[in-house]
Amino acid sequence: MLSKKTKYGLKALTFIARNGDDVPVQVGVIAKSEQIPQKFLESILLTLRKSGVLASKKGKHGGYYLRSEPSEIKMTDVMRVLEGPIAMVPCVSLNYYEKCDDCPDETLCSVHKLMIEVRDSTLNVFRNTTLADLSSVD
Amino acid sequence: MLSKKTKYGLKALTFIARNGDDVPVQVGVIAKSEQIPQKFLESILLTLRKSGVLASKKGKHGGYYLRSEPSEIKMTDVMRVLEGPIAMVPCVSLNYYEKCDDCPDETLCSVHKLMIEVRDSTLNVFRNTTLADLSSVD
DNA sequence: GTAATCCCTACTAAATTGATAGGATTAATA
DNA sequence: TATTAATCCTATCAATTTAGTAGGGATTAC
Structure with missing residues (x-):
């Protein structure tokens, strides 16, 4: 079975990719739109960032964006x-x-x-x- | 990850297939040869029998054998x-x-x-x- | 009738999964 | 500079699954 972690992670990546790369996307926005528990998603995006797939911007108007195309x-x-x-x-x-x-x-x-x-x-x-x-x- | 159940099950089936279909193979023989906990293997072979892959013979000189080629x-x-x-x-x-x-x-x-x-x-x-x-x- | 074998049910310890909680840190902006 | 909105980090936890163990019942060959 595919874990929820992977499922949520793939959905989030897709969401970010579809969003275009002009502005970072906030965890809360993805969580709401994709019906994913926000705190859980936070930890997933964190590991994706640490592994180099995603990059992030902290603070107000921060969020996640793709590191590559x-x-x-x-x-x-x-x-x-x-x-x-x-x-x-x-x-x-x-x-x-x-x-x-x-x-x-x-x-x-x-x-x-x-x-x-x-x-x-x-x-x-x-x-x-x-x-x-x-x-x-x- | 492949479960131990599946791993053991595949090994046991292979063992039985290699043995040839003249006589049934006992759980104990397989368990010993393949280093599988016997009681665990018993339950695995039981489900394989119930699902129709294996057939069995009870009692002394009993054991498991393949239902098909x-x-x-x-x-x-x-x-x-x-x-x-x-x-x-x-x-x-x-x-x-x-x-x-x-x-x-x-x-x-x-x-x-x-x-x-x-x-x-x-x-x-x-x-x-x-x-x-x-x-x-x- | 005894030994060997499959059959069946119930239980359990450890690991994994899917979260939740609480706050520390950072950055934009009023 | 104070406020607000974000990411970041650590710890904890309940439920489920996995990988067995235990104990005995039923059946068959000899």
């Missing part, structure tokens, strides 16, 4: 920040690889074999989708 | 039983569809759009992979 923001990056590793098991993760305690030989492990396939196909989607694709109304 | 057991079926819906959100699930409370219009939802893609690519893997593929040693 929507077409430059890949889902691989966004999903890794919000949802964590794309691989369903650490032993097939590109960025967070970890050997299984049990598995004596990965090449013989059926789970490993299957999860490599799943990882690759999912990765293929995320690599070829940007925030611009999500934000377009087609 | 490995090449006939699709990962779509196995994964749905073990891990639940393949879609990451209910609003893109083929078998467990549910409308989002928030989303007024799915066609405008960016999360929906992205998750359709992910679902399709994952489904493509599971539809084209059978237990025979997992069990082969190539």
Whole structure:
């Protein structure tokens, strides 16, 4: 299951992208429009900022804005920040690889074999989708 | 993340498939060989039996065996039983569809759009992979 | 009838998720 | 400079899910 965190994060990013990049968008505005608990959304946007996807402006008339063009923001990056590793098991993760305690030989492990396939196909989607694709109304 | 339940279930199915279909395999044998807590594995194999993937024989010299040929057991079926819906959100699930409370219009939802893609690519893997593929040693 | 095996229900500890609370910090503007 | 409106940060918490454990009942081979 997709976590609420990721769902809210994607919705918020889409909202910001659709808004255009002239002025920063406030958390409160997004929360109200997208029906997201404001405090929860605050923490989500904070992690997106810390990870470099979003930038922010503090104080009055502050808010969040995209650090790059929507077409430059890949889902691989966004999903890794919000949802964590794309691989369903650490032993097939590109960025967070970890050997299984049990598995004596990965090449013989059926789970490993299957999860490599799943990882690759999912990765293929995320690599070829940007925030611009999500934000377009087609 | 893939649950342990699914991981153990897949390993057990692979073990049974590799064993050949002449005699039933006991839970204890699988648990020992694959380093899976026996009682936990018992409950997993039970759900696989109830869902029609496995069949069992009770009593002495009993155990579990495949109900069909490995090449006939699709990962779509196995994964749905073990891990639940393949879609990451209910609003893109083929078998467990549910409308989002928030989303007024799915066609405008960016999360929906992205998750359709992910679902399709994952489904493509599971539809084209059978237990025979997992069990082969190539 | 006894041993081995699946079957079933109930319980539980730990981790994760989805928040909420309260305030500190920063910046615009009157 | 005081006020207001924002982000930023830390801590806490209830509910749910996960990953098991416990104990015994039912069935079958021998």
